Amino acid sequence: MPSLLLVFLVASSAVGVAAGGGGGELKHIHLYMHETFSGPNATEGGVVASPFNTTFGQVAVFDNELRAGEDRAASPLVGRYQGFIVGTGRSSPGYLTSATVAFTAGELNGSTLSLEGPFFGFAGTAERSIVGGTGKLRLARGYYLLKLIGKTSPETAVSEIDFFVLMYSSTH
Numbered sequence: 001m002p003s004l005l006l007v008f009l010v011a012s013s014a015v016g017v018a019a020g021g022g023g024g025e026l027k028h029i030h031l032y033m034h035e036t037f038s039g040p041n042a043t044e045g046g047v048v049a050s051p052f053n054t055t056f057g058q059v060a061v062f063d064n065e066l067r068a069g070e071d072r073a074a075s076p077l078v079g080r081y082q083g084f085i086v087g088t089g090r091s092s093p094g095y096l097t098s099a100t101v102a103f104t105a106g107e108l109n110g111s112t113l114s115l116e117g118p119f120f121g122f123a124g125t126a127e128r129s130i131v132g133g134t135g136k137l138r139l140a141r142g143y144y145l146l147k148l149i150g151k152t153s154p155e156t157a158v159s160e161i162d163f164f165v166l167m168y169s170s171t172h
């Protein structure tokens with residue numbers, strides 16, 4: 001029992017410190033997501049149709065490019081945005097997105113972020129949770145904002161992504 005109590009106390013004090021804002025560094029990562037809808041190099045597509053003939057139950061997968069800039073040809077690839085989206089709204093058009101950001105270059109090369117959250121449409125800015133990470137981003141949490149900038153060709157589009165990642169500090 002004493003050891004369980006200690007674990008509980010340590011866990012709650014860590015949560016308290018982080019929630020107070022003094023627990024770690026808030027890292028801002030600003031990137032652009034490049035999607036290709038069709039063709040041999042499509043980065044996303046539907047895999048399961050709705051059994052209800054609505055959006056409810058639809059599943060699509062994506063493996064979009066994350067680049068430093070808005071201009072795809074001129075910007076280096078820094079990671080992939082890989083995941084799936086499922087229609088989870090029975091009578092309203094709600095979706096659930098679950099994704100991994102896998103960094104492939106730069107200081108975060110080899111590290112990942114785990115993302116989860118809703119999608120209600122392309123209008124405005126979508127906000128979702130950062131629920132964890134690996135490598136240099138272990139125990140990360142936070143949120144990210146995703147905004148469609150527009151189509152760059154009939155088959156491609158670019159969005160702006162801002163990740164706000166609360167980094168775990170091992171010094172406390």
Ligand SMILES: *[C@@H]1O[C@H](CO)[C@@H](O)[C@H](O)[C@H]1NC(C)=O
Nearest residue numbers: 036038039040041042155156
């Ligand atoms: C698909 O990607 C390959 C390899 O990068 C490239 O050679 C090819 O031109 C691309 N095809 C299209 C239609 O963009």
Ligand SMILES: *[C@@H]1O[C@H](CO)[C@@H](O)[C@H](O)[C@H]1NC(C)=O
Nearest residue numbers: 049050051052053054055056
């Ligand atoms: C699916 O819904 C569409 C639009 O509501 C309708 O036109 C179509 O007939 C439906 N298909 C089936 C198989 O129910």
Ligand SMILES: *[C@@H]1O[C@H](CO)[C@@H](O)[C@H](O)[C@H]1NC(C)=O
Nearest residue numbers: 103104105106107108109110
């Ligand atoms: C990223 O890391 C992998 C594995 O260590 C390495 O092969 C690759 O060259 C790195 N890429 C960049 C752009 O640093």
